[in-house]
Amino acid sequence: MGLQEAISLFEQNKYIQALNEFISVYNCTQSEEIKNSIVTTISDCFIIPNDKEFREAYKENTSFFKENCNYMNCNIPQYDDLTMDMIPASDNCFFVWNNNSESFEGNIELEEDKCPDDNYGTLLIYGGEIELFDEIRATKYRKIYVVLPDVESRRRFFSYCKIPGLMEKCLDNCYFYESLQQFENHIVENGLYIPRKVIGIEKEILHDVFERVHDIRIRKEKITKPLISISIPSRNRGEATLNNVNHLRKLQYDEEIEIVVSNNGSTVGLDKYEEISRIADEDSRVVYGSFPPADFSASIEQVVSLSNGEFVVLCADEDRFYLECIEDCLNFVFFNRGKGGILFRLRNNKNIILYDDYDNENDVFNSVLSAFSTNYITGICFNNNLLKDNKIVEKLSAMYRGKNSYYAAYPHNTILAYLVRGYGFVGKAPIAFLKYDVSEEIERYSYEHAKADYAYMKLDTRLAHLDALMDIVLDLRLTSDITIGIIVELQDRVYKLMYGAYYTHMEDMVKEYTWDKCCERIYLHNLEMWKALRKKRVCNDEMSLKIELVLKKYYDIHLREHPSFA
Structure with missing residues (x-):
């Protein structure tokens, strides 16, 4: 193996293997003569013959960039000022040569048939590191933020635009900035998600930026519709509910989530509910509503009516959400955003996983049967867009409230059944909650003044x-x-x-x-x-x-x- 092997592979039109061999020899040899020979060969055989195509691709990509990307007046370098060359090994594979450092930086593969995983969140790319393409190829982010803070990073990043169709294939959902300050201002003003994945800069360096954005966000009215509302119906358990709200407020998330509390006619613990109301005035993630006393079905209806998220996940006031699993939960909901209902798993204080036997139930029979089998409210998640668009809660309330004893005790199951009969149900969601052994069902009957x-x-x-x-x-x-x-x-x-x-x-x-x-x-x-x-x-x-x-x-x-x- 060596230089002759690379030449032989090239003559057999095995360009990827040939380039890998050329690069291996280049990185191992101490001979400047051999290195220069390899660079000249690659330039003569791969780069110069495709120069016209690269220039046309650059023109098309930068035109697409100007017309379709949010580029905040980012200065686009001239073609001849670009710092890197693309070496085409196939229609979808390009090796990268850095003219400044005189080094090979890796390769970019753009598979036509690869479907990346959906991700609810956003990605921050700082500079023009080639690693960004591995990440983009593996995961389709809702938005990608690209910060190009200097001339060199712009010349580096836009070098990739020599690849035909690159912008449309990979970077059609990007925002471009020329400084971190410009990035910070823009996501605050527009309610864009704080990125949870960062490439090209240490995340610790961005800690202060993200902290400032978060602190501003929770003190101003929400701009973006939350993906998830964590919604807590409550009565006469003000202290437990307040503790739960304060627990959820530890989440370093803002636009993505909402914390909803419905006080259904409480007569004790009123000072705790008043504290929640004050918190709601200070933290835009918290929504609080107080209603006259009514039965349990009214409590569920009310907490859903207060919820603005795309999905509503119910939580009993004594249960606790696992803060560390928020990312997994948001991704799971986003991936299943076409479903009518989702069931998050719970862990009780004996370390037993509840709802572990519910799988992806797409047929009507299993979906509806699952909906009627999950009596406990915590972990049940409604597609709120479908609820609101079809006025499901209002219709069910008119049909059953005060007329049907099952609905009085299990309104959440009824709502879920009406959702999943047409839109499906999915289980095996992340283990999102710790369930305490206070009996919620006893609480339901205390709404009707029955003995516990x-x-x-x-x-x-x-x-x-x-x-x-x-x-x-x-x-x-x-x-x-x-x-x-x-x-x-x-x-x-x-x-x-x-x-x-x-x-x-x-x-x-x-x-x-x-x-x-x-x-x-x-x-x-x-x-x-x-x-x-x-x-x-x-x-x-x-x-x-x-x-x-x-x-x-x-x-x-x-x-x-x-x-x-x-």
């Missing part, structure tokens, strides 16, 4: 919810097969919910029904439900007989599963 005596766990409550849920399922107007499948699954789920209640509160549960009697009641209730559904023509007689066999099978299975004390 595990009423939501009792069989009569679960069966009443099942009846009310059937009305919602039918209103979804799904196909007959999907409707039947969902109802059967939800009927089976009552056994599982009651098993959990007996497992954790055996002494309380058996005061009303033994486990055998509980299973018998569920089974008979399910049979009666299908008689009524048959009259509504949800199924025909033949299908009804098949369903009865399935119900009996489920009954026999659960009857044998006697729960023991936890």
